[in-house]
Each structure stands twice: as C-alpha cells, then as structure tokens.
Amino acid sequence: MIGYAGRNRQTVNYLKTMYFDTPEWVPCGVGFLPATWIHYREALEDLCLRHPRIFPDYKKGCVDFDQKVMWNPLYELGRHTDCWQAVWNNIDRGFDSQVEVAPLTDWEAFPAWKQKLPDPMKDDQFGPRASWDDVKKGMEEAKARGDTASGGGLPHGFFFMRLYYLRGFENLMMDFATDDPRIRELIGIIRDYSVAVAKKYLELGAEFMCFGEDLGMQTSLPVSPEMWRKFVKPTYEAVIGPCRDRDVPVFLHSDGHILEIIPDLIDVGVRVLNPQIRANGLDGLKKIAKGKVALSQDLDRQLFPFATPIQIEDHIEEVFRGLNQKKGGLMLQAECGPDVPLANIDAVCRAMERLCKPPDLGAR
DSSP states (O other): OOOOTTOOHHHHHHHHHHTTSOOSSOOEEEEEOHHHHHHHTHHHHHHHHHOTTTSTTOOTTOSOTTOSSOSSGGGSSEEEEOTTSOEEEESSTTSOOEEEEOTTSSGGGHHHHGGGOOOTTTEETTEEOOOHHHHHHHHHHHHHTTSOOOOEEOOTTSSHHHHHHHHOHHHHHHHHHHTOHHHHHHHHHHHHHHHHHHHHHHHTTOSOEEEEOOOOOSSSOSSOHHHHHHHTHHHHHHHHHHHHHTTOOEEEEOOSOOGGGHHHHHHHTEEEEEOBHHHHOHHHHHHHTTTTSEEEEEOOTTTTTTSOHHHHHHHHHHHHHHHOOTTOOEEEEEEEOTTSOHHHHHHHHHHHHHHHOOOOOOOO
C-alpha cells in the first residue's frame, strides 16, 4: 500500500479513494481530444478558467490550441509505422489513427517479421524509448512534489488489441477458434516484451502503473469469457501480477462491454478500473464492480454531443448516486470531443462540482 505521508492533498485524496479509505471528495476530471482544442481554442480555455475546481492546474496560455506538437503521433495526419511493423493512418488531425496495414495478415510473413522484433529496453511504440535514467528521475521528482511515482506502464492496445493490429480482427478470431500454434507463439512474443517493460518500471521504483486497451465491444465481449481466460488472461497475469505481488496499484482502462471479466481483472491485480457506463450499464457495474474495485468511471461520451445540459447533469447524478459510497471507490471522468457543445461541457463541470465537491486547490 502506498503511504500517505509526504503526499500532497490531491494525491492523498486519490489514494484514499483507491483504497476505500473515506476520501475528502470524489476525484473527478474532464479531458479533451486534441481536436477539441483545435476546434474551440480560446473559448475552451475560458471554460477551463471558469472551473478551477475541475482544472486546478490550468493556467491561461498553457495549451497550444493548434497542438503543434502532439503528445501522441497517432493524432497527426498521415501514416505511421510502429515498432511492431503495423502501419497506422490518420485522416483527421486531432483524432486517433487506425491500423491500415496489419503485417501478419498472412502467416507466411511470420518468419521474416520475427527478424525485426522490438527491444523492450530500447524501442517504444514509435521510436527510441526515453532514457531509463530520465524515467527514474521523473519518478523521484514526482515523489518530491508529493505525487505518486507512477512512472509508466504500457501503451494503449498493449496486448489483445496488438494481436489484431498484427493479424487483423477476423484472422485473430479464427486463430482463437482453431487454437493455431502460431498464435500461441505470437502471444508469447508480445507477452515477453510487455513483461520486460513492466518489470523495468517496477525495478526503478514505480508506485503506480497504468495500462489500457479496449477489451469489449458495444454490447458484449468480442470472444466468450472462457476464450478470453484461455488466450488473454494468462498474459494479463504475467504483466500485472508482478505489480500485485509488490502491492503496486494498477490502473486499467478499457472501452467496451467487460462485465463478465471484471472479476478476472480484479484477480490479476487491477485496483482502479476505467470502464464505460453505456457499454456496461449502471446496474451491471453496481452488481459486478461496486465496492470490489475502485472505479474511475467513464461517463457517457455518446450522450454528450446530443443531450441537453439538464439531461447531462441528470446522467451524471444518476451515475454518482448509483456508484458512490462514503468509504470511497468512485472517481468520475468525462472525455469530450469537438462535437460536444461548450454548454454541455460546462454542464459536465457544474455537475461534477456539485456532486463530487472538489476543493479549489489552485496551482500546486
């Protein structure tokens, strides 16, 4: 367990929420796609400045509205080849890319592909990995600020999605169905890379780890729970298990319907889960997850562009009332694209302020 001593107020509150230890307020936040900043510019900045309790670290001028340097190359126009030899394409700057060329669509390419495998200690998804010395320094600086030394984790789509980035989705489903021995070999290659990276962060002193990929579809898992446990869970155990064994909390993001495997995710060591409300349903999350794992609850992004501000506030209140407990375990998160009206983003912020009661922390 991460201790509270020497941590700043915001970090202590987050930790207390994660550990079900009666936090002072319900952590909450609103995030924006790069395309949202490109679209709204100063108007979005003004909104952030009007809600310092939601954006405590925001200062006028701190965001480049044109997003000249994207934090992730996949938000840039054009084609991008990753370290696994998959080719991505972006056709709308500020939104995410999709894999356009899966290098292992034909298993005949497998032998040559294996000759160019990424080195987990040197190769990041799109270029050389940051210096491990710099990573360690960043962790130490975070602890000095009173934050947790979160250090890192693995990029979105680190395993299950990586499999279909390489094979193509339909091919992967057939591989699972036939238990092709080559898919077992591919799983081992990706697992070994991921385990090496995760263990390196632990070795450097990471106190908190983040992982993410979309394990579900809109209304169901893409495979049966039994097949998920056969092909996916062992790698999750290999990657996340060492964190659990060292009592290092793990945050896992997953879009899509994942209700049937939430107990499995808790079992392998996930302490904070970031599921979607629409795909899983409030009743399902209350039954399967409430009180069993801390929820960084993703609010209904599919509602935000089309609802009225009152409908949005009602939605957030329903989720809050359904999942909140005095002992903690709930955080609220909202992501807004450029199709969400500013009035609706404002409604999200107002509802969070009213229900979650974050203090005005100011700049730390």
